[in-house]
Amino acid sequence: MRASGGGEAGIERAPGEAGRAFGKVGPGRATGTAKAAEAAAAAAAAAVSDGAALGAVDVREGVLGLDPRTHVLAVAAFGVASVVLVGLLETALLQAAAALYLAGNGRARLALRSCASFAVVCGLSFLPLPGLYGVLFVSLMHMVPPFTAGCALFSLSPSAIMCALARWRVPRRALVGVCMLFRFASALPFEARSIVRGIRMRGIFPRALDAVLHPALVYECLYTPLVMRCLRLSAELAASAELRGIEADGGRTSVHHVGLGARDALVAAAVVAVCVGLCAGEGLA
Amino acid sequence: MTARREGERVAAVLLDRASFRYVDESEREAKEASAVPASPSAPGEGVRDVSLSVAPGRCLVLCGRSGEGKSTVLRMIDGLAGTFFPGDLSGVVEVCGADVRRLVPRERAERLGVVMQDPRSQFFMGTVGDEIAFTAENLGVDPAEVARRVRAAAEVCGVEGLMGEGLSALSSGQKQRVALAAAVACEPAVLVLDEPTSNLDAEGSAALVEVLARLKARGAAVVVSEHRLHRFLDVADEYLYLRSGRVIARWSPAKLAALPLEEVQALGLRQEGPFGGASLHRGATETSGPAPRSVAPEEGEVASGEAAAAVEAGGGDERGKGALADQGALSSFEGAGENHAHPSLSSASGETAGGAASSHGVGRLAGQASCPAAPKIKEEGALSSFGGAAERRAGASLSSPPDGGAGSARVWRVERLTYLHPSTKRGVRGLDAEFPCGAVTVVAGPNGVGKTTLAKVLCGAVREQAGRVTFCGRPVARRERRRRGYFVMQDADYQLYAGSVADEVVLGRRVDDALKARAWEALEAFDLADLADRHPASLSGGQKQRVTLAAAYCSDADLVVLDEPTSGLDGRGVAQVAAWCRRLARAGKTVVVVTHDELLARMAGDRRIDLR
Numbered sequence: 051m052r053a054s055g056g057g058e059a060g061i062e063r064a065p066g067e068a069g070r071a072f073g074k075v076g077p078g079r080a081t082g083t084a085k086a087a088e089a090a091a092a093a094a095a096a097a098v099s100d101g102a103a104l105g106a107v108d109v110r111e112g113v114l115g116l117d118p119r120t121h122v123l124a125v126a127a128f129g130v131a132s133v134v135l136v137g138l139l140e141t142a143l144l145q146a147a148a149a150l151y152l153a154g155n156g157r158a159r160l161a162l163r164s165c166a167s168f169a170v171v172c173g174l175s176f177l178p179l180p181g182l183y184g185v186l187f188v189s190l191m192h193m194v195p196p197f198t199a200g201c202a203l204f205s206l207s208p209s210a211i212m213c214a215l216a217r218w219r220v221p222r223r224a225l226v227g228v229c230m231l232f233r234f235a236s237a238l239p240f241e242a243r244s245i246v247r248g249i250r251m252r253g254i255f256p257r258a259l260d261a262v263l264h265p266a267l268v269y270e271c272l273y274t275p276l277v278m279r280c281l282r283l284s285a286e287l288a289a290s291a292e293l294r295g296i297e298a299d300g301g302r303t304s305v306h307h308v309g310l311g312a313r314d315a316l317v318a319a320a321v322v323a324v325c326v327g328l329c330a331g332e333g334l335a
Numbered sequence: 336m337t338a339r340r341e342g343e344r345v346a347a348v349l350l351d352r353a354s355f356r357y358v359d360e361s362e363r364e365a366k367e368a369s370a371v372p373a374s375p376s377a378p379g380e381g382v383r384d385v386s387l388s389v390a391p392g393r394c395l396v397l398c399g400r401s402g403e404g405k406s407t408v409l410r411m412i413d414g415l416a417g418t419f420f421p422g423d424l425s426g427v428v429e430v431c432g433a434d435v436r437r438l439v440p441r442e443r444a445e446r447l448g449v450v451m452q453d454p455r456s457q458f459f460m461g462t463v464g465d466e467i468a469f470t471a472e473n474l475g476v477d478p479a480e481v482a483r484r485v486r487a488a489a490e491v492c493g494v495e496g497l498m499g500e501g502l503s504a505l506s507s508g509q510k511q512r513v514a515l516a517a518a519v520a521c522e523p524a525v526l527v528l529d530e531p532t533s534n535l536d537a538e539g540s541a542a543l544v545e546v547l548a549r550l551k552a553r554g555a556a557v558v559v560s561e562h563r564l565h566r567f568l569d570v571a572d573e574y575l576y577l578r579s580g581r582v583i584a585r586w587s588p589a590k591l592a593a594l595p596l597e598e599v600q601a602l603g604l605r606q607e608g609p610f611g612g613a614s615l616h617r618g619a620t621e622t623s624g625p626a627p628r629s630v631a632p633e634e635g636e637v638a639s640g641e642a643a644a645a646v647e648a649g650g651g652d653e654r655g656k657g658a659l660a661d662q663g664a665l666s667s668f669e670g671a672g673e674n675h676a677h678p679s680l681s682s683a684s685g686e687t688a689g690g691a692a693s694s695h696g697v698g699r700l701a702g703q704a705s706c707p708a709a710p711k712i713k714e715e716g717a718l719s720s721f722g723g724a725a726e727r728r729a730g731a732s733l734s735s736p737p738d739g740g741a742g743s744a745r746v747w748r749v750e751r752l753t754y755l756h757p758s759t760k761r762g763v764r765g766l767d768a769e770f771p772c773g774a775v776t777v778v779a780g781p782n783g784v785g786k787t788t789l790a791k792v793l794c795g796a797v798r799e800q801a802g803r804v805t806f807c808g809r810p811v812a813r814r815e816r817r818r819r820g821y822f823v824m825q826d827a828d829y830q831l832y833a834g835s836v837a838d839e840v841v842l843g844r845r846v847d848d849a850l851k852a853r854a855w856e857a858l859e860a861f862d863l864a865d866l867a868d869r870h871p872a873s874l875s876g877g878q879k880q881r882v883t884l885a886a887a888y889c890s891d892a893d894l895v896v897l898d899e900p901t902s903g904l905d906g907r908g909v910a911q912v913a914a915w916c917r918r919l920a921r922a923g924k925t926v927v928v929v930t931h932d933e934l935l936a937r938m939a940g941d942r943r944i945d946l947r
Contacts, residue, residue: 207460207461207462207465208459208460208461208465209460209465209468209469209472212472213472229459232459232460232461233458233459236461236503237455240503244824244826244829245829247796247824247829248824248829248830249830249832250796250817251794251796251820251821251822251823251824251830252821252822252830252842252843252883252886252890253817253818253820253821253843253890253892254832254842254843255843256814256817256818260843267843270832270833271832271842274831274832274872275828275829275830275831275832278828278872279828279829282828283455283456286451286453286456286457287456287457287459288419289415289419289451290449290451290456290457290459291459292415292418292419292440293413293414293415293443293444293447293449294444294449294457294459294469294470294473294517295440295441295443295444295445295470295473295474296440296473297440298439298440298441298444298473298474298475299439299440299441300441300474300475301475302472302473302475303471303472303475303476303477303478303481304472304478305464305465305468305472305478305481305482305485
């Protein structure tokens with residue numbers, strides 16, 4: 051293993067600083083990083099892990115500072131439990147646990163918002179809707195807990211996720227897919243906003259009512275340019291990825307923390323225990 | 336092999352009779368099935384017999400009109416031609432002594448640093464630091480070493496203070512720097528840049544050139560494709576001109592700077608003017624050099640007394656001559672300037688910091704560009720002195736717009752206008768400006784000073800936080816501004832929606848005979864009649880831009896705003912955009928051009944508003 055495994059030498063980020071491995075203010079952070087590098091170098095001189103020196107930069111994200119693979123496990127656990135659980139109370143407790151998990155990873159506000167979303171969807175599921183519409187909201191409600199846990203994963207740097215997946219020997223093509231997924235997730239809203247702005251600026255729908263009265267035209271105006279932009283963006287991104295070594299042989303490293311440790315084991319055990327406990331409790335009841 | 340070595344050193348980049356022809360998959364399959372040998376490439380479909388050599392520590396600038404093969408040469412160098420872009424590649428293409436086609440991905444990423452035209456297209460990560468580290472991480476470099484390289488690259492490119500910033504929050508100039516830092520982080524032997532200054536203002540371009548000079552000094556070979564050639568005079572070692580995929584000419588910087596204007600026009604190159612970022616240093620030193628310099632203009636070619644006075648104030652005779660010659664030269668582009676005694680492109684070199692700029696109130700020096708919050712404004716009515724029409728040289732003004740007539744009393748105004756973006760607190764504050772009908776008003780200024788913000792408020796895209804917008808002295812509500820305004824975005828892809836060009840110009844409106852007639856008039860005016868049935872997505876960039884302008888022409892909007900319409904365009908493209916703007920103005924519309932392209936400002940503008 052080449053990448054950062056020296057947890058003690060690493061930098062732990064404050065909540066809300068996810069994705070900022072090098073710090074908001076360059077010089078200050080750089081000093082910190084340099085100190086970390088010195089400490090890591092000293093540690094590396096003293097102990098060799100897997101035949102490679104400890105990483106000098108080992109940025110942990112969130113309060114728990116977990117490995118991305120722990121998050122993947124948590125998402126899976128919450129997902130399975132969400133499918134197994136039927137009762138509203140148990141599902142709500144599962145959501146609470148997922149929100150706690152997210153908050154523990156430095157995303158307290160997002161955790162609160164996810165709980166609010168759960169409450170809204172839960173409320174909608176009680177509406178006397180015909181046919182499958184009622185089922186729709188119940189299904190949505192059961193998706194919220196794993197989605198909440200997934201937010202902890204996706205708040206990590208793509209660099210850390212790709213590195214962690216590479217260690218799991220995930221095929222390179224899948225890694226490229228993950229990379230593109232993150233890029234498009236951030237690019238699509240921007241592209242869509244730009245298109246909407248372009249429509250407004252051309253005065254095609256001067257009033258909001260015009261858009262309501264012409265849904266087919268709205269679809270045409272949004273869909274066509276969005277597809278064209280995505281095609282262009284994907285082609286250019288793929289070319290760039292190739293030039294930037296995404297297909298290079300050998301392991302991928304990351305300046306972010308990647309490495310399973312004791313806290314990962316503890317958190318994973320706690321998540322699994324909660325999920326199993328809720329499922330078992332519902333079964334017994 | 337003619338270009339194998341340069342002196343005793345192995346060339347970092349070597350192309351010897353290299354050709355490339357694009358083929359699509361269906362053509363390739365058909366060819367493989369019939370086992371027919373590849374046919375020679377046709378002009379415009381690739382490049383042919385290109386030979387060049389770039390030694391370590393040297394800089395080559397590729398130039399030529401759009402679509403003549405510059406990007407294809409870059410793709411040959413970076414190895415995308417023939418692999419990512421299917422086609423037939425022949426001849427020698429070597430990077431650091433190895434055939435680029437045989438480089439494995441790791442070797443290619445280690446040896447080459449590439450900056451694409453649109454930096455957004457090459458970003459993968461969320462933050463600046465992560466983005467710069469991306470390539471090194473892909474190569475499995477130890478994290479400690481990655482961190483060191485990232486800090487070094489950020490420092491070289493001047494983004495060390497942005498390491499934790501999200502990429503989406505950066506300005507276009509900052510993104511360009513980050514892209515450059517990401518490219519140099521692995522300390523590549525060869526740096527390939529595709530039109531790196533197309534979105535940069537003069538200050539940003541100067542900073543970029545400074546960075547390139549530093550990288551050159553470290554031994555990196557630099558290959559740049561560019562339209563704004565003068566900006567690279569300080570750092571370029573050779574200019575290579577391409578036409579129809581072939582190398583037509585090679586110039587040293589001194590020779591390029593001394594090209595006669597007629598030749599520059601014939602070549603379709605951009606004629607950067609007194610504000611265009613040309614190097615004062617290089618221009619001054621070359622005055623006594625071997626290349627022929629500018630010749631003093633003939634009598635009657637002096638653009639205006641103000642300019643002449645300012646040139647004198649700018650200090651040197653040579654520079655003064657240059658400025659005068661250049662102004663006369665530019666006027667010839669629009670056909671109003673007549674015989675020039677070989678005005679030289681190099682004449683632009685000397686006046687960047689000299690008098691010509693200050694004579695028009697736009698002499699804001701690069702170092703002053705970082706004042707974003709409260710842009711100051713300076714309006715100039717005499718901008719048309721650069722535009723070429725002799726009758727406009729006397730100085731257009733608000734009270735007498737160039738086209739005169741009915742438009743003279745019809746003026747859009749912003750009064751004490753304030754709009755600051757909630758997140759960045761940047762924008763415009765307390766701004767007063769006027770935009771007469773039937774005239775082209777250029778809004779200029781450095782990146783991030785609030786030009787586009789002003790345009791958005793004017794068009795009603797955002798609501799002013801203070802102040803008001805009036806037309807003929809009457810306040811105009813935001814909703815009405817949205818109805819009467821038409822904003823042409825920088826990227827035409829965001830504004831084309833219909834299934835054909837003809838449908839596009841009438842989109843969203845009730846089609847009657849009058850509108851049909853007007854639509855055809857618009858298509859004819861913008862030379863689109865032959866493309867009426869084509870899908871807008873199938874058009875070239877310039878054609879798409881024309882469609883959006885034709886739609887503006889056809890619309891009821893009497894206020895047309897263009898946002899940076901010439902980034903990435905060659906000299907001919909800029910002249911065309913200027914002509915289109917003038918056409919819209921002649922149709923009685925108020926045309927506002929937001930740009931930091933000084934060439935366009937001088938060619939199209941009747942008036943100028945300079946934000947700083």
